[in-house]
Amino acid sequence: MNKKLAFYLLKRLLLGVVTYLVVISVTFWVMQFVPGGPWTKERAMSDAVIQALNERYGLDQPLFIQYLRYLGRGLIFDFGVSYKYKGREVTSIIFDCFQFSLTIGAIAAILALVVGLVLGTYAATHQNKFFDRAIMVLTTASVAMPSFVISLILLYVFAVNLSLVPTSPVGVDGIGPYILPVIAESLYPTAYITRLVRSSTLDTLGQDYMRTAKAKGLAPRRILIKHGMRNSLTPVITYFGPMFASIITGSLVVEKVFQIPGIGRYFFLSIQNRDYPLIMGTTCLLALLLIVFTLLSDIAYKIVNPRVDFD
Amino acid sequence: MRFKNKFMFAFLSASVLSLIACGGTAAKTQSLTVCLASEPDSIDPALNSAVDGATLLVHLDAGLYRYQKVGNGLKLTLDLAKDITKATARVVDHVPNAEGGWDEVVYENGTRYTVTLRDGIKFSDGTPITSDDFIYSWNRASGATLGGDYCYMFETIADGVYHETDDEACPSLAMKKISDTQFTFDVMVDVPFMDQLLAFPTYFPVKKATIDANDTQEPGTWATDPKTYVSCGAYKMTAWEHNSSITLEKNPEYWDAANIKMDKITFALSDDDNAILASYKSNQYDMIDSVPNDQIDALKAAYPNEFVIAGQMGTYYISFNVNSKVFAKADTQEKAAKVRKALGLFIDRNYIVKEIGKAGQTVANAFVSEGLSDPAGGEFVDHNGPTGKGEGYYDKGETDAAYAANVAEGIKLLKEVGYAYDDASKKFTDFPAFKYLYNTSTGHQKIAENIRDTLKNHGITVNLENQEWASFLNTRKEGNYDVARNGWVADYDDPSSYLSMWTTQSGNNDSQFGRGDHANAAIYSADTDLDGTKETGLTWAQSYDVLMDKSAKEADPAKRFKYLHAAEDLLMETGAICPIYYYTDIYMIKSNVKGFFSSPLGYKFFMYATKE
Numbered sequence: 001m002n003k004k005l006a007f008y009l010l011k012r013l014l015l016g017v018v019t020y021l022v023v024i025s026v027t028f029w030v031m032q033f034v035p036g037g038p039w040t041k042e043r044a045m046s047d048a049v050i051q052a053l054n055e056r057y058g059l060d061q062p063l064f065i066q067y068l069r070y071l072g073r074g075l076i077f078d079f080g081v082s083y084k085y086k087g088r089e090v091t092s093i094i095f096d097c098f099q100f101s102l103t104i105g106a107i108a109a110i111l112a113l114v115v116g117l118v119l120g121t122y123a124a125t126h127q128n129k130f131f132d133r134a135i136m137v138l139t140t141a142s143v144a145m146p147s148f149v150i151s152l153i154l155l156y157v158f159a160v161n162l163s164l165v166p167t168s169p170v171g172v173d174g175i176g177p178y179i180l181p182v183i184a185e186s187l188y189p190t191a192y193i194t195r196l197v198r199s200s201t202l203d204t205l206g207q208d209y210m211r212t213a214k215a216k217g218l219a220p221r222r223i224l225i226k227h228g229m230r231n232s233l234t235p236v237i238t239y240f241g242p243m244f245a246s247i248i249t250g251s252l253v254v255e256k257v258f259q260i261p262g263i264g265r266y267f268f269l270s271i272q273n274r275d276y277p278l279i280m281g282t283t284c285l286l287a288l289l290l291i292v293f294t295l296l297s298d299i300a301y302k303i304v305n306p307r308v309d310f311d
Numbered sequence: 312m313r314f315k316n317k318f319m320f321a322f323l324s325a326s327v328l329s330l331i332a333c334g335g336t337a338a339k340t341q342s343l344t345v346c347l348a349s350e351p352d353s354i355d356p357a358l359n360s361a362v363d364g365a366t367l368l369v370h371l372d373a374g375l376y377r378y379q380k381v382g383n384g385l386k387l388t389l390d391l392a393k394d395i396t397k398a399t400a401r402v403v404d405h406v407p408n409a410e411g412g413w414d415e416v417v418y419e420n421g422t423r424y425t426v427t428l429r430d431g432i433k434f435s436d437g438t439p440i441t442s443d444d445f446i447y448s449w450n451r452a453s454g455a456t457l458g459g460d461y462c463y464m465f466e467t468i469a470d471g472v473y474h475e476t477d478d479e480a481c482p483s484l485a486m487k488k489i490s491d492t493q494f495t496f497d498v499m500v501d502v503p504f505m506d507q508l509l510a511f512p513t514y515f516p517v518k519k520a521t522i523d524a525n526d527t528q529e530p531g532t533w534a535t536d537p538k539t540y541v542s543c544g545a546y547k548m549t550a551w552e553h554n555s556s557i558t559l560e561k562n563p564e565y566w567d568a569a570n571i572k573m574d575k576i577t578f579a580l581s582d583d584d585n586a587i588l589a590s591y592k593s594n595q596y597d598m599i600d601s602v603p604n605d606q607i608d609a610l611k612a613a614y615p616n617e618f619v620i621a622g623q624m625g626t627y628y629i630s631f632n633v634n635s636k637v638f639a640k641a642d643t644q645e646k647a648a649k650v651r652k653a654l655g656l657f658i659d660r661n662y663i664v665k666e667i668g669k670a671g672q673t674v675a676n677a678f679v680s681e682g683l684s685d686p687a688g689g690e691f692v693d694h695n696g697p698t699g700k701g702e703g704y705y706d707k708g709e710t711d712a713a714y715a716a717n718v719a720e721g722i723k724l725l726k727e728v729g730y731a732y733d734d735a736s737k738k739f740t741d742f743p744a745f746k747y748l749y750n751t752s753t754g755h756q757k758i759a760e761n762i763r764d765t766l767k768n769h770g771i772t773v774n775l776e777n778q779e780w781a782s783f784l785n786t787r788k789e790g791n792y793d794v795a796r797n798g799w800v801a802d803y804d805d806p807s808s809y810l811s812m813w814t815t816q817s818g819n820n821d822s823q824f825g826r827g828d829h830a831n832a833a834i835y836s837a838d839t840d841l842d843g844t845k846e847t848g849l850t851w852a853q854s855y856d857v858l859m860d861k862s863a864k865e866a867d868p869a870k871r872f873k874y875l876h877a878a879e880d881l882l883m884e885t886g887a888i889c890p891i892y893y894y895t896d897i898y899m900i901k902s903n904v905k906g907f908f909s910s911p912l913g914y915k916f917f918m919y920a921t922k923e
């Protein structure tokens with residue numbers, strides 16, 4: 001078993017590196033074919049300036065050389081300087097912003113997990129009762145509503161009209177400005193997890209082993225937690241890994257509406273600005289996190305469900 | 312779930328609010344929080360090219376001149392300089408030659424400026440600002456190797472050719488140190504806007520030692536961190552929370568620190584109009600430079616004393632690609648000009664301004680916008696148009712009758728070109744469908760849709776296509792379009808800031824004048840020697856380029872502006888530039904903030920403001 005696990009991990013790690021390289025490569029080549037470049041600006045630059053800039057950043061080199069250099073930089077996670085934000089290292093931009101997105105995202109994800117588990121289990125064990133129905137309506141609404149609508153409603157109600165929290169973190173100490181973004185980011189996963197847990201718990205509750213446990217005379221709570229939860233968790237684990245990776249890399253909308261200096265907007269802005277190093281940096285970060293958390297999620301999945309083989 | 316979240320944040324926010332309440336300081340310093348835009352690309356004076364960056368720079372740094380409010384107007388007054396004199400001099404310029412070297416060009420009637428700096432001026436770190444700093448800074452900013460967007464701002468200074476290489480032999484600007492507080496610089500032709508250039512952020516001095524120590528890998532690094540940002544103006548940078556805020560506090564070393572009223576300014580960095588407005592409404596921000604377009608009417612009504620519409624030197628227009636073959640019947644440039652002019656006449660600018668723009672924009676009937684001065688008195692627009700009396704190049708169509716007349720004229724022009732008009736349905740039956748390109752944005756889209764709907768009434772099909780910004784710029788610059796949305800904001804108060812973009816070689820010549828087939832179109836007439844008679848049969852290079860070149864070399868302001876007006880006449884004759892409106896600058900500022908002002912270039916000045 002241990003040998004099997006080690007072999008499995010090694011295999012997955014290698015696969016992860018390959019995936020990572022593929023992502024970097026695809027990003028690089030796609031970028032080359034998108035019209036416009038980092039020096040495409042409304043006020044045109046002279047040819048001499050563009051040439052000087054290309055030389056400085058090695059953009060005058062043959063594409064294949066640029067590609068190899070990018071691969072090398074991607075592997076050591078050093079992307080050089082941003083073309084747009086003059087004089088700033090991409091890794092420092094990413095670090096500065098990522099800490100905000102990570103904190104908000106991680107809290108939102110954990111909040112979603114806890115609330116989702118509790119609500120989902122509660123709804124399943126009280127199927128078709130009032131609370132179950134109410135939870136289902138609320139979760140459907142949260143999943144269906146676009147996040148910019150939810151964010152703006154939260155902002156106007158709680159920050160502007162009720163003045164309970166500040167509208168922006170500028171000039172404000174403390175966690176006040178980060179409360180609404182956490183809620184805004186957690187709504188969708190909370191609703192999603194609630195629904196997952198509800199349906200898988202309902203499914204588990206009908207299983208033979210649950211009836212056996214009941215027949216053995218175990219306490220209902222113990223049956224639900226020890227025998228039921230373990231099984232109903234499986235779909236949540238599958239969902240949680242990639243969700244966690246995506247939520248901690250920030251939401252463009254939520255970060256814009258609440259003026260959070262997170263990394264979410266850079267995924268979008270770096271492409272708009274053709275800021276190649278920043279595009280590489282954000283893409284590599286996202287790819288890396290997705291690979292890592294999918295792997296962790298798979299391992300957790302196998303621990304929870306020993307019937308699944310490591311192969 | 313809802314209860315749980317609500318409870319939690321009510322608890323948390325209560326604790327946060329109490330923290331804020333306890334943290335209030337007793338000292339009565341004046342402070343402002345304003346929001347102009349998101350994270351600036353750079354606040355290195357030589358690398359910045361954005362208006363919001365320029366606002367930061369006029370607070371942090373200083374030039375030889377500065378803008379001050381005098382009565383209701385703005386005036387340029389001496390800043391770091393105590394005296395600037397000029398005299399006619401023999402000026403030598405260098406231009407690159409075909410062999411890769413430099414040729415001397417002598418201007419016998421050039422101008423030599425002598426600058427005397429104020430005594431005892433210092434950078435924010437206490438070190439003196441000397442002539443060497445200006446000579447270093449201007450050479451640094453004008454060099455191609457630095458890669459600043461605005462290096463062309465130094466073209467007026469002799470030898471101000473782009474530095475092609477790092478080669479020591481490459482000429483630097485014609486500047487000479489006389490003493491630590493005195494230096495000269497030479498200009499080939501004394502431009503009337505020299506004082507504006509000397510107040511322009513690209514001309515601000517920076518400290519060499521700081522740059523040498525920090526910019527070892529990458530230019531502009533020194534300007535990304537408050538610890539290394541050495542400034543020379545009214546403020547110093549005390550904090551930069553990247554992507555969130557930049558804090559400036561008064562610089563006690565600034566020579567005029569006694570007259571700087573605002574102690575601390577926090578520039579919030581954000582680009583979401585709705586979020587910015589929310590912060591303004593909740594009194595977190597004192598001034599905001601953008602508002603959501605769909606809320607302009609409501610805000611104007613709700614905040615009559617805080618909503619401001621200021622003039623701005625800028626024109627929103629449509630550019631036609633002169634080499635487009637989409638209007639097949641217009642097989643000559645003359646006919647194509649008629650088609651373009653006709654399409655322009657159909658556009659209901661008045662509706663666009665009132666119902667879509669809503670920000671007090673004015674209908675445009677010329678390319679050079681309102682707000683630019685003219686040596687003949689008043690504004691440049693007061694002297695534009697074929698007769699030079701300020702009538703523009705077509706009627707603004709601001710009344711129903713005037714607009715109907717424009718439309719009738721448009722129909723007549725298209726019929727002359729040979730398009731079939733059905734009098735019963737009042738529609739053209741064989742006008743080819745064409746594509747209108749714009750960059751993705753709600754405002755541009757609404758204007759595009761209005762133009763499409765208007766032209767549809769005349770039987771003309773317009774297909775809309777939008778592209779994201781960088782792709783759009785690329786498509787337009789390469790001339791891969793028929794008709795595209797366009798806009799231009801002046802760098803300084805001089806028509807050359809607009810008109811020089813349409814010379815054949817200009818990188819901003821989106822209409823492709825003088826290129827491709829248009830290079831051979833010898834159809835233009837212009838009085839290029841101002842002798843009262845127009846020469847005919849000229850190509851674009853022989854007419855427009857010549858007018859612009861002569862205007863650049865003309866020292867007499869009256870004559871210079873004659874060339875510039877002639878250039879605009881020629882430009883508008885092509886119909887390829889179809890102005891829609893002149894931009895305005897809208898912003899909101901709390902009514903308890905006094906002494907604030909802005910310039911028509913969009914710069915905002917908070918240093919003389921006080922909060923009551």
